[in-house]
Amino acid sequence: MWLTNSSIGRKVIMSVTGVALILFLTFHACMNLVVLFSEEAYNTVCEMLGANWYAIAATLGLAALVALHFIFAIVLTLQNRKARGASRYEVTSKPAQVEWASQNMLVLGIIVVLGMALHLFNFWYNMMFAEIANGGMAYIDQMTPATDGAAIMAYTFGNPYFTIIYLVWFAAIWFHLTHGFWSALQTLGWSGKIWFNRWRVIGNVYVTVLMLIFVVVALKYALCAGCCAA
Numbered sequence: 001m002w003l004t005n006s007s008i009g010r011k012v013i014m015s016v017t018g019v020a021l022i023l024f025l026t027f028h029a030c031m032n033l034v035v036l037f038s039e040e041a042y043n044t045v046c047e048m049l050g051a052n053w054y055a056i057a058a059t060l061g062l063a064a065l066v067a068l069h070f071i072f073a074i075v076l077t078l079q080n081r082k083a084r085g086a087s088r089y090e091v092t093s094k095p096a097q098v099e100w101a102s103q104n105m106l107v108l109g110i111i112v113v114l115g116m117a118l119h120l121f122n123f124w125y126n127m128m129f130a131e132i133a134n135g136g137m138a139y140i141d142q143m144t145p146a147t148d149g150a151a152i153m154a155y156t157f158g159n160p161y162f163t164i165i166y167l168v169w170f171a172a173i174w175f176h177l178t179h180g181f182w183s184a185l186q187t188l189g190w191s192g193k194i195w196f197n198r199w200r201v202i203g204n205v206y207v208t209v210l211m212l213i214f215v216v217v218a219l220k221y222a223l224c225a226g227c228c229a230a
């Protein structure tokens, strides 16, 4: 099949799944934004999603997107390395505009996946999974309701090690997405000469705002561990 057999087909899969993941992240950032204004409102949204069938279906869809994106990233990287033979780069003096991120998308992707594993352990395991498998109580203390997202944030970012790891994770995601954004649009053919630079600026601003929302939420709970919900 063209999509999976050709190099451009695989890049299209990477781009479409990448854009879908950025859309998920946009939804996630908007949801997190709520906790900055009202923990009660945020927890109401958590309760609405909870472990309902539609939330579980969305989780499975999301897992499929991540798996496709990751598998095709590895296939494309191995394929590129094989095509280049022994020397990884034919021309070693790179033009200045070749970004550091574009050279390191796989490494950045691996940091993103490792951070994601920790994140799912901190939140998904204590919330959706605990609702299904632990009678609705988070594993952190067996007393906090699994729908109390604000309390689980306070617990997680009350630990400075977690906060530092999350900030490194956010930085890796920022690098990964600022490159991925315009690269995906270019693959999908939405990037003429003029739009090439425009998409880069739009992508950089968009991804920076997105990641700043996550940073502010983490810092809110890291810096006021005592005064936020516990």
Ligand code: HEM
Pocket (backbone or CB within 6 Å): 025, 028, 032, 046, 050, 055, 058, 059, 060, 062, 119, 123, 124, 125, 127, 128, 129, 149, 153, 170, 173, 213, 214, 215, 217, 218
């Ligand atoms: C301050 C930063 C963040 C906080 C406080 C946060 C919080 C949460 C919470 C409360 C959940 C819900 C768990 C559940 O009900 O199952 C969740 C799920 C999730 N988060 Fe985050 N998150 C943050 C950043 C991120 C980032 C940067 C990414 C992606 C790169 C991400 C990806 C996910 C995924 C994939 C899930 C699972 C969604 C699902 O079960 O469908 N999160 N997060």
